[in-house]
Amino acid sequence: MGDARRYHQLSSPFPMKRGGALRGARVAYETWGELDADRANAILILTGLSPSAHAASNAEDPSHGWWEDMIGPGRAFDTDRFHVICVNSLGSDKGSTCPASNDPATGAPYRLDFPELALEDVANAAYEAVTGMGIVRLACLVGCSMGGMSALAYMLLHPKSVRTHISVDTAPQAQPFAIAIRSLQREAIRLDPHWNNGQYDDASYPEHGMSIARKLGVITYRSAMEWNGRFARIRLEPDQREENEPFGFEFQVESYLEGHARRFNRTFDPNSYLYLSRASDWFDIGEYGEGDVLKGLARIHVEQALVIGVSTDILFPLEQQETIATGLRASGADVDFVALDSPQGHDAFLVDIENYSRAIGGFLATLNP
Known part of the structure; x- marks a missing residue:
């Protein structure tokens, strides 16, 4: 290609x-x-x-x-x-x-x-x-x-x-709701120990923080109407659940968000994400x-x-x-x-x-x- x-x-x-x-x-x-x-x-x-x-x-x-x-x-x-x-x-x-x-x-x-x-x-x-x-x-x-x-x-x-x-x-x-969401996304990345004040690498990468940031984003990119229509309260099949995982995924919507996060992770630089996110909040x-x-x-x-x-x-x-x-x-x-x-x-x-x-x-x- x-x-x-x-x-x-x-x-x-x-x-x-x-x-x-x-x-x-x-x-x-x-x-x-x-x-x-x-x-x-x-x-x-x-x-x-x-x-x-x-x-x-x-x-x-x-x-x-x-x-x-x-x-x-x-x-x-x-x-x-x-x-x-x-x-x-x-x-x-x-x-x-x-x-x-x-x-x-x-x-x-x-x-x-x-x-x-x-x-x-x-x-x-x-x-x-x-x-x-x-x-x-x-x-x-x-x-x-x-x-x-x-x-x-x-x-x-x-x-x-x-x-x-x-x-x-x-x-x-940016209005307060959008600022609040983006602030939480940035916080999730910054609180991941692997972020390390921006000094991460491929071997030690803030996967968890980026995953939560992406999930928060996906939740706000769609509407409650669509979430209801697509997932309702449908539960995962027993073989799709995480065995021996306390409070693990039980609903289809949780699995959907996890899939989105996995596809996004390592496709976007975390520091770049932080900079562009904050630039969006600052704009007025x-x-x-x-x-x-x-x-x-x-x-x-x-x-x-x-x-x-x-x-x-x-x-x-x-x-x-x-x-x-x-x-x-x-x-x-x-x-x-x-x-x-x-x-x-x-x-x-x-x-x-x-x-x-x-x-x-x-x-x-x-x-x-």
Whole structure:
């Protein structure tokens, strides 16, 4: 299997919002479709916390992407019309410079010496990658979950660089419930003795902490409605239970979470997870509006926007997406707000492809690259 991943070298030093700078840093990205002669048909996708830049399969890498059914000829992100780019977040270990990367000053991994990371840094790194391709103005900027917050920062920090915007299941600032969940996830990792203040390795790795962090995440990514519908109170068969294990797994939902945790473990660097998680908590568009979120949003200027939310999302509640729509309208954008009733909660954008395709494909069909 080939690797479709490409890299953009960031300016060096690359200044970070909260102090410090990176030297010799880079971000990974992948692309689909062709860039037109005017370089005016580019769509940039910014991801949630854990995905890589591999949003869909392509000739170099035919493996399934995290948004596979959304990108391609005739799909919502129609690659016959648009040049689609997905950038891996700065701070993520999926090819971009992150705490697991080597610090050129020492030759050893940064670990906790990595500078404090803000989503504004993620936005600035993605902007450098886009402008490095000779793209002055994006036809559309798309942000999913954490990437939606990064997208708001991108448009604020780089005026006139984006024509239209698609906001997917995100928020203009983290609310206390989301902060509380992410705080517990970070605590689970930090309290694992193998985390060792970030000084772990493959032989001594914080499996337990990462497992609990992932389980907490999965619980909040879906809705109570879906948990009830999928699992009810169904118990495991006797041969599926852990013999001689006090308080061991008894219900199917417990086994499901364990399976998710096992698949996630060792696929994401724990320190990178901590940095990106905290960056999500810190983000607040109100900082750009004298403490007022709507004033901050009103400083963003795009021609059109599509804001999608899900009524069952407990991590990024629908009212937060309504706030984004209201703020963008106040700045003069023509905004479509779509509230979906998908039972899958926050993860609906990865699962309810039919409804998201209809909304996003319909919106993009009206654009003239």
